[in-house]
Amino acid sequence: MLEAIGVSHVFDVSRPAxxxxxxxxxxxxxxxxxDVSFAIPRGTTFALVGESGCGKSTxxxxxxxxxxxxxxxxxxxxxxxSVARAEPALRRRMNMxxxxxxxxxxxxxxxxxxxxEPIRTFGLARDxxxxxxxxxxxxxxxxxxxxxxxxxxxxxxxxxxxxxxxARALASEPDFxxxxxxxxxxxxxxxxxxxxxxxxxxxxxxxxxxFISHNLAVVRHMADGLGVMYLGRIVEQGxxxxxxxxxxxxYTRLLLDAIPxxxxxxxxxxxxxxxxxxxxxxxxxxxxxxxxxxxxERCRVEKPGHVTVGGVSVACHAVEEARDG
Numbered sequence: 001m002l003e004a005i006g007v008s009h010v011f012d013v014s015r016p017a018x019x020x021x022x023x024x025x026x027x028x029x030x031x032x033x034x035d036v037s038f039a040i041p042r043g044t045t046f047a048l049v050g051e052s053g054c055g056k057s058t059x060x061x062x063x064x065x066x067x068x069x070x071x072x073x074x075x076x077x078x079x080x081x082s083v084a085r086a087e088p089a090l091r092r093r094m095n096m097x098x099x100x101x102x103x104x105x106x107x108x109x110x111x112x113x114x115x116x117e118p119i120r121t122f123g124l125a126r127d128x129x130x131x132x133x134x135x136x137x138x139x140x141x142x143x144x145x146x147x148x149x150x151x152x153x154x155x156x157x158x159x160x161x162x163x164x165x166x167a168r169a170l171a172s173e174p175d176f177x178x179x180x181x182x183x184x185x186x187x188x189x190x191x192x193x194x195x196x197x198x199x200x201x202x203x204x205x206x207x208x209x210x211f212i213s214h215n216l217a218v219v220r221h222m223a224d225g226l227g228v229m230y231l232g233r234i235v236e237q238g239x240x241x242x243x244x245x246x247x248x249x250x251y252t253r254l255l256l257d258a259i260p261x262x263x264x265x266x267x268x269x270x271x272x273x274x275x276x277x278x279x280x281x282x283x284x285x286x287x288x289x290x291x292x293x294x295x296x297e298r299c300r301v302e303k304p305g306h307v308t309v310g311g312v313s314v315a316c317h318a319v320e321e322a323r324d325g
Contacts (some may be wrong), residue, residue, distance in 0.1 A: 032232055
């Protein structure tokens with residue numbers, strides 16, 4: 001359904017032109033996404049994971065056409081999204097669930113009006129009565145009631161607000177949803193309810209998800225395919241279970257080592273050392289080499305290409321050379 005081919009996105013973070021002239025400095029470019037490729041088959045969930053600042057949310061906005069790629073192409077059912085996104089019929093078929101369920105809902109609108117907005121925008125109901133009935137059905141599908149539509153967002157808990165966000169996303173009858181950290185603002189018990197609801201909706205409605213998260217435990221519950229991002233690049237990609245069972249890239253191993261595991265109590269864990277480098281001036285060669293326990297001179301000077309091992313694509317010189325340490 002969605003395919004990214006060599007997609008890059010650059011932000012110009014330069015100071016104003018006059019200040020640059022006076023201080024004799026050039027432009028400053030932030031490469032948020034660097035040559036990213038992936039494909040999401042219809043009816044499946046593809047997850048992107050990584051630390052904050054690695055480019056996940058930029059890809060989320062590229063995937064629904066809010067940003068245009070600086071390089072490469074994003075395709076929706078084989079069509080260039082940059083061109084096709086202007087068509088109302090295509091816009092209706094994709095939507096987004098945002099990270100903060102309160103900030104993404106208009107606090108001055110009643111819930112019924114919030115959920116009905118896409119229905120009115122795309123003309124999906126014959127009249128006001130049909131729109132009200134559709135809103136009631138959508139609220140019921142996320143385990144709320146039609147009477148909840150008369151209340152305001154601040155009258156709900158965080159989990160209930162995220163259910164409202166999901167109902168609004170479903171109001172345009174989409175086929176594809178981008179879920180940008182949809183449970184990160186919720187406590188663990190509520191996270192489980194929302195994730196189970198999303199899986200149930202996917203099975204009943206045949207939805208396709210691009211799921212953005214930094215929580216690998218959540219991703220394991222949701223994803224069919226998995227891409228691990230570091231500083232704008234996908235460093236490991238493949239079937240989710242294969243990546244979890246046999247992680248190849250050193251960064252993936254360190255991320256998985258950070259997942260709480262009752263069976264691993266007492267076992268030594270290797271934390272991810274150092275800090276994420278600035279995407280404005282990234283390290284040369286492999287971007288992960290300043291933090292990598294397997295780094296060698298080649299890693300410092302040569303950017304790794306992708307190699308495939310057991311159905312998993314990985315960009316790492318250490319994996320290519322079968323280094324153990």
